[in-house]
Amino acid sequence: MIESAILIKQGAEARIYTAPFLTRTAIIKERFSKTYRHPTLDKKLTARRVTQEARCLFKCRKSGVDTPVLYFVNTENSTICMEFIQGMIIKDLLISDNEYIQNKEKQDELAEKIGIALAKVHAVDVIHGDLTTSNLMLRESNLSLVIIDFGLSYVSSLPEDKAVDLYVLEKAFLSTHPNSEEMFANILEYYQKNYKASQGILSKLAEVRLRGRKRSMVG
Known part of the structure; x- marks a missing residue:
């Protein structure tokens, strides 16, 4: 999915892309690895951070806060796919x-x-x-x-x-x-x-x- 995505922003922790998802446009957030950390530790910490972000997003939306709709989470490649807000x-x-x-x-x-x-x-x-x-x-x-x-x-x-x-x-x-x-x-x-x-x-x-x-x- 990243292959067809368009990079719109890069911060200290992640790259943000837009990409087609089914019949709509989605946001893909890809956390990148930290080269100063041991690869095994980095993968574990990044996966935990991705999971935590998704859980907080879902928890807020469930409580009635308007947040981007979560489409899917992939901890293997450290990505979150969510609604593109117009x-x-x-x-x-x-x-x-x-x-x-x-x-x-x-x-x-x-x-x-x-x-x-x-x-x-x-x-x-x-x-x-x-x-x-x-x-x-x-x-x-x-x-x-x-x-x-x-x-x-x-x-x-x-x-x-x-x-x-x-x-x-x-x-x-x-x-x-x-x-x-x-x-x-x-x-x-x-x-x-x-x-x-x-x-x-x-x-x-x-x-x-x-x-x-x-x-x-x-x-």
Whole structure:
């Protein structure tokens, strides 16, 4: 299947391709081997990482989070085949679309979608690991909020891990989208309203922020 695929992106951990799958277009994510590791160990660790990503993706989708549909997983060649999402990346939307930049109502609608989706992810103890506005999309067909790229995801019930997940997204908002403090505050408000266990996580978030500021001051 890789032979007929088109490479669209390459990161530090994987190559991303588009390829035909039955009657539709699919995304194929291929994790490549790390040459500095022993081949046997590398194969074992890569297979575990592929399996973990697929499980987190499936767990979130089962809980009602809109994620790419999983088509198949092949641990032998370290690939995951999943749905190709037709839509707009939130990062691009907030940078280029004046309707979202200037319209408070539109921003609040988006904040609600993000907050509810994150609440559902954390409610099933999935930590995304790389929450940025590049990994959030709106489906073209129904404007549903889609979370993508679970490559660094793992399972944890610790409030600290969930707080760090939120902190990563907050840093992404503030560094990429100027004057987005109010929007992120709204995201946390919807997160809290839709997740009963959120209070302890938000308390941890305050601690994580403080540690982040101290590190910035130290340099």
